[in-house]
Amino acid sequence: MSNRMHLTLKVNGEAVETLAEPRELLIHxxxxxxxxxxxxxxxxxxxxxxxxxxxDGKSVKACTIFAAQAQG
Structure with a gap:
């Protein structure tokens, strides 16, 4: 059973819909x-x-935050 979440991330100015595990890092x-x-x-x-x-206008290191934190 997968706990993947539906996320919409803004990548290079475009909305990208994807699935990610709750504790998956943004870098991946x-x-x-x-x-x-x-x-x-x-x-x-x-x-x-x-x-x-x-x-959101701030520089962050993608290896230290969860993908879910970048939602939107």
Missing amino acids: VPRERPGITGPHIGCETSHCGACTVDM
Whole structure:
């Protein structure tokens, strides 16, 4: 049984509908969907900043937040 949630994320200015596990990190969601090549995975510990994305006008490290937090 899957606990996947339906999410709508804004990626490169466009709404993208996807499914994600409740505790799935944002860094993994776009990369696992067709046609989306970023953000990049660097250290996976939030030190390098390779995973930095813009969320509501703020720079956040996608390896440290859940995909559900980026809903909308």
